[in-house]
Amino acid sequence: MHEHDVLVIGGGGAGLRAAIAAHEEGADVAIVTKLHPVRSHTGAAEGGINAALRDADSWEDHAYDTMKGSDFLGDAPAIETFAKNAPEEVINLEHWGMPFSREDDGRVSQRPFGGLSFPRTTYAGAETGHHMLHTMYEQVVKRGIEVYDEWYVTRLAVTDHDDPEDRVCHGCVAYDIKTGELAGFQASGGVILATGGLGQAFDHTTNAVANTGDGPAMAYRAGVPVEDMEMIQFHPTTLPSTGVLISEGVRGEGGILYNDEGERLMFEYGYANNEGELASRDVVARAELTEVNEGRGIDDEYVHLDMRHLGEERILDRLENILHLAEDFEGVDGLEEPMPVKPGQHYAMGGIEVDENGETCIDGLYAAGECACVSMHGANRLGGNALPELLVFGGRAGAHAGGRDLGEAQIPTGQSAKSEDEDVDTPVAPGAIDTGDEDVAADGALVDPDEVVDHHVDVEEQRVESLLEKDDGVNHAEVRADVQETMTQNVNVFREESNLKEALEDLRVARERYQDVYVRDPSRTFNTDLIHTIETRNIIDVAEAITLGALAREEFRGAHWRAEHQERKDEDWIKHTMLAWNDGNPDLYYKPVILEGEDKTYEPKERSY
Amino acid sequence: MSTEVQEQETETEAETEPAESPHQSRRMEQKRQRAAQRDLEEEARTEIDDAEETVEIKVFRFDPEVAGKEEPRFDTFHVPFFKGMTVLDALIYARDHYDSSLTFRHSCRQAICGSDALFVNGTQRLGCKTQIADLEDHLSSTIRIEPLPHQEVVKDLVVDMEHFYDQMEAVEPFFDADELPDGELEEQRQDRENREKIKMSTRCIWCGACMSSCNIAAGDNEYLGPAAINKAYRFAMDEREGESRKQERLNIIEQEHGVWRCQTQFSCTEVCPKDIPLTEHIQELKREAVKNNLKFW
Ligand SMILES: Cc1cc2nc3c(=O)[nH]c(=O)nc-3n(C[C@H](O)[C@H](O)[C@H](O)COP(=O)(O)OP(=O)(O)OC[C@H]3O[C@@H](n4cnc5c(N)ncnc54)[C@H](O)[C@@H]3O)c2cc1C
Ligand code: SF4
Ligand code: FES
Numbered sequence: 001m002h003e004h005d006v007l008v009i010g011g012g013g014a015g016l017r018a019a020i021a022a023h024e025e026g027a028d029v030a031i032v033t034k035l036h037p038v039r040s041h042t043g044a045a046e047g048g049i050n051a052a053l054r055d056a057d058s059w060e061d062h063a064y065d066t067m068k069g070s071d072f073l074g075d076a077p078a079i080e081t082f083a084k085n086a087p088e089e090v091i092n093l094e095h096w097g098m099p100f101s102r103e104d105d106g107r108v109s110q111r112p113f114g115g116l117s118f119p120r121t122t123y124a125g126a127e128t129g130h131h132m133l134h135t136m137y138e139q140v141v142k143r144g145i146e147v148y149d150e151w152y153v154t155r156l157a158v159t160d161h162d163d164p165e166d167r168v169c170h171g172c173v174a175y176d177i178k179t180g181e182l183a184g185f186q187a188s189g190g191v192i193l194a195t196g197g198l199g200q201a202f203d204h205t206t207n208a209v210a211n212t213g214d215g216p217a218m219a220y221r222a223g224v225p226v227e228d229m230e231m232i233q234f235h236p237t238t239l240p241s242t243g244v245l246i247s248e249g250v251r252g253e254g255g256i257l258y259n260d261e262g263e264r265l266m267f268e269y270g271y272a273n274n275e276g277e278l279a280s281r282d283v284v285a286r287a288e289l290t291e292v293n294e295g296r297g298i299d300d301e302y303v304h305l306d307m308r309h310l311g312e313e314r315i316l317d318r319l320e321n322i323l324h325l326a327e328d329f330e331g332v333d334g335l336e337e338p339m340p341v342k343p344g345q346h347y348a349m350g351g352i353e354v355d356e357n358g359e360t361c362i363d364g365l366y367a368a369g370e371c372a373c374v375s376m377h378g379a380n381r382l383g384g385n386a387l388p389e390l391l392v393f394g395g396r397a398g399a400h401a402g403g404r405d406l407g408e409a410q411i412p413t414g415q416s417a418k419s420e421d422e423d424v425d426t427p428v429a430p431g432a433i434d435t436g437d438e439d440v441a442a443d444g445a446l447v448d449p450d451e452v453v454d455h456h457v458d459v460e461e462q463r464v465e466s467l468l469e470k471d472d473g474v475n476h477a478e479v480r481a482d483v484q485e486t487m488t489q490n491v492n493v494f495r496e497e498s499n500l501k502e503a504l505e506d507l508r509v510a511r512e513r514y515q516d517v518y519v520r521d522p523s524r525t526f527n528t529d530l531i532h533t534i535e536t537r538n539i540i541d542v543a544e545a546i547t548l549g550a551l552a553r554e555e556f557r558g559a560h561w562r563a564e565h566q567e568r569k570d571e572d573w574i575k576h577t578m579l580a581w582n583d584g585n586p587d588l589y590y591k592p593v594i595l596e597g598e599d600k601t602y603e604p605k606e607r608s609y
Numbered sequence: 610m611s612t613e614v615q616e617q618e619t620e621t622e623a624e625t626e627p628a629e630s631p632h633q634s635r636r637m638e639q640k641r642q643r644a645a646q647r648d649l650e651e652e653a654r655t656e657i658d659d660a661e662e663t664v665e666i667k668v669f670r671f672d673p674e675v676a677g678k679e680e681p682r683f684d685t686f687h688v689p690f691f692k693g694m695t696v697l698d699a700l701i702y703a704r705d706h707y708d709s710s711l712t713f714r715h716s717c718r719q720a721i722c723g724s725d726a727l728f729v730n731g732t733q734r735l736g737c738k739t740q741i742a743d744l745e746d747h748l749s750s751t752i753r754i755e756p757l758p759h760q761e762v763v764k765d766l767v768v769d770m771e772h773f774y775d776q777m778e779a780v781e782p783f784f785d786a787d788e789l790p791d792g793e794l795e796e797q798r799q800d801r802e803n804r805e806k807i808k809m810s811t812r813c814i815w816c817g818a819c820m821s822s823c824n825i826a827a828g829d830n831e832y833l834g835p836a837a838i839n840k841a842y843r844f845a846m847d848e849r850e851g852e853s854r855k856q857e858r859l860n861i862i863e864q865e866h867g868v869w870r871c872q873t874q875f876s877c878t879e880v881c882p883k884d885i886p887l888t889e890h891i892q893e894l895k896r897e898a899v900k901n902n903l904k905f906w
Contacts, residue, residue: 039724041716043717044719087794088793095786099807107796107798108796127721127812138784142785178763208716208717208718242718328738329719475705
């Protein structure tokens with residue numbers, strides 16, 4: 001068994017920031033990650049990091065833009081904590097040597113981004129995430145923080161108390177990909193989940209292949225509720241063939257969207273008469289698909305994003321990486337031609353329910369980064385707000401787990417935060433099919449940390465062995481493809497009740513098929529077949545949570561568009577959708593959104609751009 | 610590892626469908642119909658772009674613990690070709706449709722995570738960034754896909770990266786300024802020119818292609834290698850770090866297995882998927898090192 005004070009699961013932006021913060025508190029911290037840290041998907045972020053750095057700007061404005069952007073589904077304590085701390089975090093990065101783009105006076109450059117009232121997006125060319133990830137990994141190396149790379153975490157080691165709020169997380173079980181050895185990891189201070197996005201639940205996504213929602217799925221099954229899972233952001237500018245992202249920075253610098261008729265669609269059809277291309281992402285994504293649906297799309301599939309008029313010099317200075325992406329993945333020269341773009345799955349606004357200190361309702365279990373929901377993005381995330389989020393809340397989770405007193409959290413978590421007493425009917429019982437690995441005894445007998453971790457190692461050992469031993473059955477890739485297909489068909493930008501129900505049926509079939517899944521590769525050495533099979537189970541669980549939440553939320557808010565409900569219903573729906581696994585009998589319930597900030601209350605307003 | 614390998618043809622037929630429950634088969638039937646509908650549309654579209662073509666990939670296989678795979682060999686797969694297909698797409702297709710034990714690293718599929726550097730038709734390349742259509746005779750001859758040379762093979766196309774990481778860490782790859790500006794929110798100013806100077810060097814994604822292509826690194830296990838030296842360049846040239854730190858950095862790269870080993874063969878520069886002028890950076894550091902010594906003599 002490996003023992004540390006603090007365990008960070010995931011070596012992307014959130015995980016690295018958390019590890020550095022815990023280390024600064026003097027904790028012995030280790031990172032356990034299925035990819036070497038520099039391979040994490042934070043490296044793919046292009047556009048930038050928002051922070052109110054200049055005198056003409058203020059954290060209050062950043063907070064307001066974020067609340068408005070969220071369509072009033074964000075919690076004020078989270079948003080204010082975020083906006084106040086972002087500047088310090090960005091300067092921190094700068095002090096760690098991050099190669100930001102610079103102004104003539106040598107200060108960090110900032111540019112406009114969608115939904116922002118001030119050009120407050122700091123950036124490093126169009127490869128901001130790459131530089132941020134590497135800069136932080138360098139600091140991890142400098143501090144000598146231990147990294148278990150290519151170790152896949154399969155399960156959290158929590159006590160078996162009946163009520164999740166009584167449970168304690170003592171560590172996790174991980175699998176050494178290189179050797180196939182399963183081992184227990186114990187942490188006395190806390191376990192921080194920083195496993196990133198879940199884009200692989202969809203088949204057209206900007207996310208990496210490793211973004212399989214492992215964190216939310218593991219936390220959910222351990223008893224932590226997942227929050228606002230239906231809130232999926234579809235980015236308006238992805239390359240049609242691969243889903244590779246064309247940064248919002250292109251529109252920030254003045255890029256223009258055209259339809260097949262050569263019209264500047266955002267203005268021509270009144271989708272956003274003020275902000276045009278820089279309206280928030282949900283607005284632009286719907287505009288593009290409406291064009292395609294009304295026959296004004298190009299090849300019935302996409303629209304054009306043109307940046308030629310910006311001039312070669314400016315493009316090379318600020319958007320050079322975009323030229324490479326368009327060339328390598330779509331065969332288009334962005335200096336000579338417009339680039340084809342269409343919406344693609346991009347970001348999960350929802351995730352593991354946590355408070356401002358990164359804590360979940362299970363003692364000792366934290367989450368940060370894209371896998372978590374604080375919640376600050378609500379129904380729509382502003383571009384450039386995810387990277388500072390993982391700095392601020394990754395840092396807080398790490399510091400808290402490392403022993404720093406951050407004060408009482410104002411965001412309540414767990415089922416005791418419920419807003420309504422009456423039970424909400426779950427439209428289809430989620431996860432109702434037992435897949436044989438949920439054996440939490442729930443009698444409160446398992447409490448000793450060593451025993452807890454050992455017990456979970458045994459359970460995983462059996463699961464892995466049975467998967468490896470089975471000779472025949474279903475290949476996980478078929479199940480995964482079915483899930484991705486139905487999600488993209490039915491739970492996309494435009495959502496209808498009948499489609500959502502169809503998706504739930506398809507997911508149920510996927511769950512049934514998954515029971516017959518087998519791993520063809522019998523080897524213990526670098527068995528990616530096994531890893532992908534376990535990931536596929538996680539994909540099914542998160543896909544179901546997304547779809548259920550989408551079916552239950554009968555209104556139109558932010559990224560969540562519903563055919564039958566074409567208005568934002570503030571009376572009934574300024575509340576978070578919560579789903580708790582409850583040992584295989586999932587509960588759907590709601591919790592209030594906190595609109596009161598420190599000195600002001602955010603009044604819901606119509607969002608117009 | 611021996612380069613003598615057997616060749617073997619692998620069945621390339623899709624898996625047979627498993628048994629289904631009645632409820633499931635009804636759903637699946639609907640599903641198949643929908644899929645068929647889509648396939649027809651798809652076909653109609655691709656027929657125009659002349660699909661029906663396949664590419665043949667020949668993939669290196671090896672697993673130390675599985676009978677029949679402990680002897681290295683090549684497996685051949687026939688993969689339907691589509692416009693825009695990359696080497697990584699072909700590998701994924703082969704794995705998901707023919708043999709799920711086929712093992713390779715990949716994640717971002719957009720040339721930023723650096724995990725899928727491979728040896729394709731005799732050159733180090735990123736699988737995700739290599740368009741099949743850009744490979745010579747891609748439809749008439751076989752595409753050979755092997756693990757990076759000069760690295761120990763763990764399994765199939767996966768090589769051990771530990772040594773590469775160790776070399777990267779040997780150059781103290783982290784920013785370490787002599788002093789920071791006063792005031793928490795004060796920035797360290799950096800000239801645009803200085804950022805421009807280090808820009809290319811900061812783009813390294815740790816893929817290891819350069820190291821694998823370097824003859825010197827192949828013969829001298831202690832040679833820091835192009836990627837690590839480039840990393841040293843990135844910090845040595847960053848004016849924010851200060852002179853004393855730069856001195857320490859030059860001391861590291863001047864050592865016996867540092868810059869002086871480089872024989873300017875340019876192979877690293879040729880294969881770098883991020884177009885980093887590696888050889889040029891190494892040369893520049895050599896010049897700095899000379900200036901540095903002259904100071905003392
Ligand atoms: C293409 C793209 C561009 C973006 N651009 C921007 C932008 O410009 N600005 C912005 O603010 N946001 C942007 N975002 C969003 C933002 O980049 C991500 O939300 C953020 O980087 C996620 O960071 P993370 O640390 O949470 O996860 P990741 O960086 O994905 O890291 C997850 C880590 O968890 C590990 N892991 C996962 N599962 C397991 C497991 N089971 N066991 C062990 N380890 C595991 C992985 O190995 C990895 O190290 C972009 C996102 C994408 C996809
Ligand atoms: S320098 Fe280029 S080839 Fe070498 S590791 Fe970095 S990105 Fe890869
Ligand atoms: S898959 Fe990430 S570099 Fe190719």
